[in-house]
Each structure stands twice: as C-alpha cells, then as structure tokens.
Amino acid sequence: MSHARFPQPSRRGILAAGGALGLTALLAACGDEKKSGSGKADAGDSGPWSFKDDRGKTAKQDSTPKNIVAFTGVAAALFDYGIEVKGVFGPTKAKGGKADVQAGDMDISKLTILGNEWGKFNIEKYASLAPDLLVSTMFDDAGTLWSVPEDSKDKILKLAPSVGVSVYDRQMTEPLQRLLALAESLGADVKADKVVKAKKRFEAAAERLRKVAKANKDIKVLVGSASQDIFYVSGTNLSADLEYFKSLGVNFVEPSESAKKASGGWFENLSWENVNKHAADVIMMDNRTATIQPADIEKPTWAKLPAVKAGQVIPRVTEPIYSYDKCAPILEDLADAIEKAKKVS
Template identity: 40%
Template sequence: MPERRLAAFKTNRRVALGVLGTLGVAGLGHSARAQAGTPTALPENVAWSFTDDRGMTIEISSRPERIVAFSPVAAALWDLGRQPVGVFGPFTNADGAVDPQAGSIDPADVTWLGLWDTFDLEKLLALEPDLLVGLDLPDVPNTLWHIPEDIYPLLSERVPTVGFHMQPDQPTTAMFDRVEDLAVSLGVDLTSDQYVKERAAFEAAASAVTEALGARSSLTALAISADAESVFVANPTWFSDLRYFQDLGLEIITPETPDGRWQEVSWEQIGQYQPDLFLVDARSGEIPPELAGIATWASQPAVKAGQVAPWFAVYPYGRKAFTPILERLAEAIRAVDPAVES
C-alpha cells in the first residue's frame, strides 16, 4: 500500500486495482486445469499451446523459452525453476529490497520493465520474449494489469500473451494451480523430488493452521489495513488469501457495511470489533510502527495481549512462497490466549 495512505484505496484506480493482487485466483478454476498445457493433438506448425483464463488459446511454433511475467507470477515461476527474463509490476523498494510480490527473484538476473506509469515497451521488445504472462482485470478489459491500455495493442502484436483472471469467489490456491499448469506446459516437472517436498511442506503448513484452530474453535480474527489516520477493515470474501484461511477453519469477521473490499472506520470506531486476533496489513514487510502510538488501538484487549499478526496481503502466486505465511499464521493462532476477553 503506497505510503500506507489508505484513502487511496477509494480514490486512486491504480492503487485500488493493485489491491486485487491479493485476490490472485483463476477465473476458470479447476475446469481450466484440464485445458492447460499441450493438447494431445496440435495444429500443424504448432508445438506449444495453452488456454488462458480469458478463454484464449495461445499457439506458438515452439515452446516459449524467454518469459516475461507480472511479478507475483514471475516469482512463482522462479520458485518452480522456470526463471523469467523480464518482470513488470512491483519489484524492488526504495531501499533496494525486493518487493514481497517478487518473492525470491534475484534482481541481478532479470530485467525490470516498470509499473503502470513507467512500463517500458522498448526494453521489453529488446528482450525478445517468446511469451508475456499477466493478469486480466475486468475493470480494465483491454490490457493486462500494469501494462498501459495504449501500449497493450502494440505489445500484443509482437508478443503472445497469457492472461490469468482474478476472482474473489475462490481461494488463492486456485491461482497457484493455474501458474503450475503454465509451468508444466513450459517444461517444469511437478513430479520432481524438489516439488513434491515443497508441496508436502505447503500441505503441512495448511494442516498446522487447521490443527491450531482445533483447540480454539471460537477464535475470531479481523484483517485490517491501517495507518495513523484511518483503518480499513477487510471484507474476507474479496481476498483470496483470507478466503483460503476461512477454508482452513479461521473465522474472519466481516465488516457490517463494506464498500466492496473494505469498510473504512475511524480509530474511535475500531472498538466495535473485538477479535481475538488482529491480522494487520504488512505488505511493506512490517506492521506499521505508527500504530503503537494510537491509544484506541493500544487499548484493544487483543492488542494488549500481543495477539497481533502480520497479514501479508501481497505475495507470489505459488505454494513455496505461501508456506511461511501459513506457518506464521499457525504460530499466531497457537499464541492466542483463550482467557483474553474480546
């Protein structure tokens, strides 16, 4: 969240749409998995084919080798062993640290192509990519997220594109599945020992969340984004990671009158919610330190008890990167004291 100015979620289209990154799920869901990858019979002169979430079948005369991708997708492909040559979208911060959405990508090994306002088409074409992978948003139907509408027609004439949809009605694992579908079509072996081990670690972390909740069946959580001036309470039905946490058994409080993704409240109103656990937007890497000086925040029972955990609202779209997020959530749930009055 740029400079943690939450009002931007309502007034700035680019930032508001950026929040949709946390919804990263595939619009076609599991039905699309049967279509992904290389079909058994391809048209003449076609060696690679993939049906994306726009319903478009991309056919290329050879399997793509030089991939450019939106940073959360690029990070997931990186973890799967399919390293992109170029990345667009959030990448590095002002201090040089890699943005959470870019995961474990080494900035020295890829070319960054910019954000919505700075996307560099010439630099992209100089990379001679075989394929570009991005997010297709219904709010901006004629492009992919972080590619300006006036540039996309020129780009798509030169470079085949894959678009993944983002829907709020499925958990984040749906996007993980779709990125894996693409990775398999690009030659990644999901039966490898390394992937099987990483998949098992993910499943174990998910089970740990459910097991931690088993001893705390009445535990409630509230997800918020906040700065010193205002609080935005998240509507969990709009965030695919929160929806996944719900699937694992976590009861996340839904705001009374959300405006889509959020309900804005003042710090004086935060007391109307009394969760056992606060999940605080930490997409910058940490919980905003200025919250410590807000009296109404500090007076909340859960806060006084230290029952506050980071909510990593942006992340790479892959199981390996999401595993530590689940592990930290399980740890936070286990630390909740049932004796604390909420």
C-alpha cells in the same frame, strides 16, 4: 483488503509524445527479431506451445516461450519451479535496493524492471526484450491483467501472447494449481523433489490450520491494512487467500455488505478514530510496501487495541507468491498465531 491494492490507474501517457517514433521503431525491430527466431527456444527444444488461461484465451507460440515477462509475484512463483523470466513489472526493488516482498527468491539484479510500482510499465523496455510471453494475475472477472496499464494495454498486448491467472473469488488452491500447470508447460519439472516436498508441506500446513481453527473457534481474526487517514478492514469473499483460510475454519471478522459497498465488496473503510469498531483477538496486517506497517503506525487508537496490546499482530501476505513453497509458510504462521493467541476480544 487494502485500498492500496486497487489504486486508480494513472491516466498520464507512459510515453512522451516525442518518444512515439522511437517506440514505433522498437516495435518493428521486435517483430523482425521474432520472424528471424530471436528470443525463441532453440530449435530442438520443443514443438508448438499453447496454454489456455483463466480468461478462456489460448496463448500460442511456435516453440516454448523463453523471453518471458511477468508481474513480479508471478515471476517469483515461476522461479520457484525453475522458470526464469527476463523482465518484471510491479513492486520489485524496495528502498535501499533490497528485493521487495513480492520478489521472492529472485535475484532482482538480473531482471529488467519495467516498472517498480503498480501500474507502471515501460513499453520501450518491454519491446527491447523481444518478449514471447507476458503473464499476470487478475483481480476481477473482466479479464483485467494486474498492473498492465489500461491506457496502454493495447500497445503492450500486441507485442506478445499473454496469460492471465485469476486470483479473484476463488480459493488459494486454484491459482496454485494454475501456476504449476503454466510452469510445467514452460518446461518445469513438476515431479522434482523440491516441488513434491513443497506441495506436501502445503497440504500438511492446511490440515494443521484446519485442526487449529477447529480447536480455537472463539479466536477472531481481523484482516487490516493501514494508510495515513484510513484503516481498511478486509472481507473474505473475494480474496483467494482469505476464502481458503475461511474454508479451513478460521473465524474472521466480517464487515457488513453495506460497509463494503463503496469498495466493490472488498473492504470497509474506517477512520482511525473508529479503528476499534470490530473486536478481534488476532490482527493480520497487509505486508506490502505501499502500506504502513504496524511498527510505523503512530495512531493512539491503534496502540489501544486489545490485540495490539497483547502482541497478537502478524503480517498478511496480501498478494501471495502462488507457489507451494511460498504459500505453505503463510498457513503455518496463521496456525501458530491462532494457536498461541489469548482471547482478548
């Protein structure tokens, strides 16, 4: 688990004091538009819509939401089921204008980006979209919507109903099922050939990973993330992807509970001098743009690691796009890596 996954939310106000009146006007305008029907589905589209989320809260609208805003990775999952959003928040556009890894197959040029990094959220832009639904994931049991700034969440959540999908302390299959259910409620055809094939591919990939892990029990897998001064070694107990892989039999390196204590149980902090503390045969490295990628690590201690020397380093999709289409390859790639790995630890 990377420390980059849980940066401290900025305490700076998202709006300058001089912009407060402008926001107030936008909020009022947004309310007027909703009363007149703007941003809603066509009258014949549906009747009342509701969805109970993982906070136990039920989001409701008079008709199926159309002006949807979501965290980028959630938007990408909905897109795989045919549901397109109007706006996104979170890492969306990488350097050079290319789509971030969390944007999946979306055409980001068609999206209103409310903030291009974790915790950035332009409330004025959000209000201008006349949103009728906001969706994000949750990485704690307190119901905190991922990347919705704590210091402005009250203003944001007043504008539209919200849905939180938990990816905390459960296996990958649960958020997959929940996002599929949400997509279906929003009008997705979950029996479409593409969806059915993706789900079958995921199930086949899971069974293959189970068999490969069983046949290669001695292969140790370490999950890491790199910053300039610290190497983070993830534990598996709270992350939906790692909990699932572990349930399939993957032999993970596990930091001690005492070592993870400072991070709330997520990961162990190591200096680069001590990066060889844990023996591993395969290393999975955080693929998010906020972290240093393996090719850019210039630490001599990293280069000396047996798994690195053997070329047994693969990406870890730390924040998966929770559609069957995007999760199946993750399992396939891990199975390939374990199956091909030489014992070097």
